[in-house]
Amino acid sequence: MKNILETLINASEKAACVARSCCAGSKNEVLLVAEKFDGDANARFERDFKTIADVLAQEAAKTEIARHFPELADHVRGEECSEIGGVRIELRENIEGTTDLLQYLVAPAIAKRMAEAAHRDTEHTFCDNLPNIPEIDTSDVGIWIDPIDATAEFIAGVQGRADADRGLPCVTVLIGAYLRSTGEPIVGVINQPFYNNGKGRVVWGLNYQESRETGGNDIPDTNESNIILISSAEKPEVAEKFKQAGWEVKSAPGAGHKLLKVAIGEATAYIMSQGTTFRWDTCAPHSILRAKGGDLISFSTKSPITYNDEMHMEPQHYSNKDGIIAFTDVATLEKIKKILEN
Template sequence: MLEILQELLRASEKAACIARACRQEETLFQLLIEEKKDGEKNKKFLTDFKTLADVLVQEVIRHDMGEKFPGLEKNIAGEESNTFTNELGEKVVVQICQTEEETGKLLQTILNNEAAAKALAKAAHEDVELSVPAVDNVILNIPYSKIGMWVDPIDSTYQYIKGFADTKTNNGIYSKGLQCVTVLIGVFLTDTGLPIMGVINQPFATRDKVTLRLKVFGRLQVIRQHLRMTNHTVKDGECLLTKAGCAGVITLNRPKALNALNLGMIRLIYPQLGLWEEDPETYLVIIKGVGGKAFCAGGDIRAVTDAGKAGDRLAQDFFREEYILNNAIGTYKKPYVALIDGITMGGGVGLSVHGHFRVASENTLFAMPETAIGLFPDVGGGYFLPRLPGKLGLYLALTGFRLKGSDVQKAGIATHFVESEKIPSLEQDLVAMKCPSKENVADVLDSYHNKSYAAQDKPFVLAEHLDKINSLFSASSVEAIIENLRCDGSSFALKQLQTLSTMSPTSLKITFRQLKEGSSMSLQEVLTMEYRLSQACMKGYDFYEGVRAVLIDKNQNAKWNPELLEEVTDDYIDSYFTSLGNSDLKL
């Protein structure tokens, strides 16, 4: 990835050279201007121009990056159309040919000026040597097959055409003139649209103090986000990504926050999984938490709540990127082992349950408690919960019932149970394997699981209630479940009635339909559905009220709206499941 950044710097400087070359002679420059057609005009201006310099810069970047990294050119798009109309009214597609001579001939069909065409072709094919030591230590662990680029070849075209160089600054900032002209290249992840880095080259940034003429070389800036965005960054050490033996190891390292998952952590984990998946020296991935209390207690709900209230896009980005990560785990090609040694709820379930192997311990505490805060069991809950035995998944989803220790494995949520004190030894055995297959990993996990005799002797905590769960929760609606519980009248049924009475009525109905539809959907379809639900909840009332009552004031006294199940209409629930059109989750 460092090679891509270095090549982008060279490409941007070549682009700047072309921009400067086109401005050096006014007669040459006038040949380059073509008024943009109606469909291309910027509606902010009465007249808008594109120049051959714009298009040539764009195509040089596309050509040079594609030549250095074959296939990448397909993922490079630009602001300008690369079609020009010459004096004869002929449409000419601008591109960089194999040789300087061929490019010159192509440009001549547009310019009808051999000298100008040759000069531009020479600039387009000329190698530019550029050294920027500041980027030599940049580490960007992202396969270039997963990135795309957007080019604004000459931003501030109007100032470029006017060509004023004698403008004054306002507190050191230029508001007009050639100093405002830039070559912009943005780099993003193709599957999420997440910007990861960019290059800004200012071809006319500085002037010679003696001659007062603009210097030949501009000022170059490199902007690097490394999967971080302002206000949503991951603090140092919150998520550790290391290589141990044959394994890539993800360590959630926010023990004071019970390893709660935030957007910055997601943006570190997701690309690293892609890198390890393509690395021939990495055979499996292990994910774990630190602190002794939690694997991951959930997502950073407080941050999402604040963002939703403020209209911040974090309320969109968090759910979208979390679900994309969940899907990556669910479709991972290499063995993925989650050591869920502690609290595992919400976002922590999404980090574990879709992987090949989930190892519970006596410390594990599993729950999907979202109906208590006006949400729903997301992160793919609509996929894995209805696939648990009988109506167990629906029961867990509606009531938020907590499973502990070996019961997490007996319920089918974890694949193995290992005593907490043996998990470090298990991890050592896993990373020490030589070129292990999925079957080899399973054998090691099975051997540890089979030695956990104490857990095998304990009956499942819900064993005596499974028949009632299967019968009472087998109904066509939430109202029918409530009626079944009332008619049954047993202590178990009455306890469930009490629990459900405290939950958001809207959440109960959303969850019921989510699991019903999710039972016949693929994981990708479920996550798309759940993203729609998440955004509807962000626009609703109950989520914010639930977070207030449970997490902020902690009085457990939420005032839901609608307050009663019968007030939650089918049309209202339908609105939660409505497509978001172009804003739908794309997997």
């Protein structure tokens, strides 16, 4: 039987396959895009969108998790609801069934391509040489999924109108497990589907009881100091404090993309002073940061973010409302605190 780490890696790769399937056809094909309104929309954007790929990718990941751990089926939560364009998306028994369903929304050729991706066998992708991990009591586990992070960059990339540093490589799939009893993140996978021209890569972390481990493929050996990542929506005064302290301030799209860079040492930390990230953005990276000796804490209160929120209809309820600070070592946090005090 697969362990939870392997299952989450496979689930992330299912979502990654769905994301990549949108790029296979001609640029003129229509990527079904629906606008999110009111409670569903992220206040960070003037207009917020989701695509059929977001919804199908989440369903494919969920189905994979429930296949190996049926007891988790009711404890997997994601950013998206399963409805788009008046159709409830699910993975049917086989490619033909899923193609039939998707055809209500998109042309037959696209429906088939997306269904094939959602059903693709990912058993062996990124799963060679994984370590044995301790047995995890799944009766206490919950999961958060962001099937496609940086949807705006995804849409621009698929439609061929993204700048070189803003398009598809900013897209990540984020799947994190936490303990329902404490809200603590325990296993996380960041999948970057379009890394290296679509070859893709994953980074994972385990933070369970005494075990702390990280791994992945194509991870550079870097450990940058004094580089802080921020959103383009960050308040200028926050960036200014870091500049004054001699740090390099870089803006990059995608919460998952920024967290990935911190996790692999391409940046020292990521800070967001406002509530524009959500539990599904941070749960997966959080385990990786913890496994490295760091953490992901609230910008305002400095207490660690937890993930065992009560169920709620309003997605806003799941926002990291007081902002976040993400880092891989305690010394960095101390430096950041001093800078912010000024």
